[in-house]
Amino acid sequence: MALSNHYPARGIHSFNKTYMSIPYTILSFILFSCHTTRFASEIEAPKHQPVKTVTNINPPKPKNVIFMIGDGMGLTQITAGMYMNGNHLEMERCTSIGLHKSYSANELVTESAAGATAFSIGMKTKNGYLGLDSAGVSHTTIMEDASKNGSATGIIVTCSIEHATPAAFYAHQKERDHFDDIIPDLLNSNLNLFIGGGKKYVDRKTKDTLSLVNQLKNKGYLVNDYHENDKTTWIIPDVKKVCYFTADGEPLPYSKGRTYLPIATKAGIDYLNKASDHGFFLMIEGSQIDWGGHANDADYLIAEVLDFDRAVKEALDFAEKDKNTLVLITADHETGGFAINSGKKFGDLSTSFTTKKHTAALIPVYAYGPGAELFSGIYENTEIYVKLKKLMDLK
Ligand code: MG
Ligand code: ZN
Numbered sequence: 001m002a003l004s005n006h007y008p009a010r011g012i013h014s015f016n017k018t019y020m021s022i023p024y025t026i027l028s029f030i031l032f033s034c035h036t037t038r039f040a041s042e043i044e045a046p047k048h049q050p051v052k053t054v055t056n057i058n059p060p061k062p063k064n065v066i067f068m069i070g071d072g073m074g075l076t077q078i079t080a081g082m083y084m085n086g087n088h089l090e091m092e093r094c095t096s097i098g099l100h101k102s103y104s105a106n107e108l109v110t111e112s113a114a115g116a117t118a119f120s121i122g123m124k125t126k127n128g129y130l131g132l133d134s135a136g137v138s139h140t141t142i143m144e145d146a147s148k149n150g151s152a153t154g155i156i157v158t159c160s161i162e163h164a165t166p167a168a169f170y171a172h173q174k175e176r177d178h179f180d181d182i183i184p185d186l187l188n189s190n191l192n193l194f195i196g197g198g199k200k201y202v203d204r205k206t207k208d209t210l211s212l213v214n215q216l217k218n219k220g221y222l223v224n225d226y227h228e229n230d231k232t233t234w235i236i237p238d239v240k241k242v243c244y245f246t247a248d249g250e251p252l253p254y255s256k257g258r259t260y261l262p263i264a265t266k267a268g269i270d271y272l273n274k275a276s277d278h279g280f281f282l283m284i285e286g287s288q289i290d291w292g293g294h295a296n297d298a299d300y301l302i303a304e305v306l307d308f309d310r311a312v313k314e315a316l317d318f319a320e321k322d323k324n325t326l327v328l329i330t331a332d333h334e335t336g337g338f339a340i341n342s343g344k345k346f347g348d349l350s351t352s353f354t355t356k357k358h359t360a361a362l363i364p365v366y367a368y369g370p371g372a373e374l375f376s377g378i379y380e381n382t383e384i385y386v387k388l389k390k391l392m393d394l395k
Contacts, residue, residue, distance in 0.1 A: 160198025
């Protein structure tokens with residue numbers, strides 16, 4: 001169609017209808033083929049895959065891994081946080097920076113379930129799938145492997161613990177929104193620590209009224225609640241498993257009074273560090289950066305980036321002292337097509353969004369600690385799993 005403009009007008013007039021139909025037939029065939037390829041149910045593997053980045057390198061191996069995901073945190077979200085924070089973020093302390101390609105198995109633009117599943121099982125999957133490959137086959141997650149290997153494991157999030165990003169590390173389900181199906185996977189996960197919202201989904205299921213809080217207790221969890229503790233001086237008791245609910249549904253935005261993420265990060269690290277001689281694997285999510293992006297609300301988004309960065313400080317402070325901990329900071333995808341426009345200054349940004357959805361932009365990866373050098377370069381999101389497994393000596 002657009003190509004027809006390239007025919008000189010004179011040339012078109014000189015063709016009769018029969019001759020004209022030949023190039024048009026070829027053209028429409030080409031266009032149709034491109035169309036079917038591009039919108040196939042699975043995105044075809046790109047021809048120019050980067051060389052697998054871990055094969056011949058043997059970096060030092062960390063005892064502990066703190067894997068931090070800022071949901072929807074693209075480069076501009078990070079930039080905006082930095083410029084609104086005196087031109088500084090804690091993430092700048094990281095020594096290796098890379099970029100990952102976030103697309104999923106069936107869409108150039110991924111979402112949180114497929115995005116986190118790429119990290120947790122090392123495979124691109126369909127949007128909405130948790131802990132399954134694109135054919136729907138279940139694979140053990142890196143957190144489950146770490147747990148089997150004797151590491152202490154934990155999840156700390158600012159959404160509900162059943163939400164897509166955390167669930168991709170312990171659940172194996174096709175529907176990210178079917179919390180009733182995700183909760184049994186949570187009960188069977190054997191993780192040592194959960195901190196996040198979503199108590200009501202465990203306490204009052206939608207299908208029936210059966211409370212699963214007692215089942216959680218029967219699995220050995222100390223179930224603690226947001227009413228019961230002073231969260232400013234938070235010490236997690238020395239028991240094998242803890243599930244700490246920070247909200248009945250979704251936790252509040254930072255701007256409305258939620259303050260627990262950096263505090264829980266410090267407390268969670270201290271708890272997991274004591275829990276096993278085999279080190280720990282902790283996933284921390286700044287869940288609501290994404291929600292600020294969906295809302296096209298720059299203030300919401302930036303406040304969440306800065307809250308997440310305060311959790312990054314706790315992780316890096318620990319890693320700096322410990323010298324045996326890898327801190328990895330990345331995102332699943334960018335949200336909002338966020339931009340910083342001209343005309344303003346540090347602390348007073350002019351911003352805009354191109355969409356209320358996610359985008360396909362490359363996503364930064366920041367690493368600090370033993371093995372950090374493995375994360376420089378440009379690679380598929382699934383390579384993060386490959387690199388982590390190598391560093392954690394998991395088969
Ligand atoms: Mg998320
Ligand atoms: Zn989102």
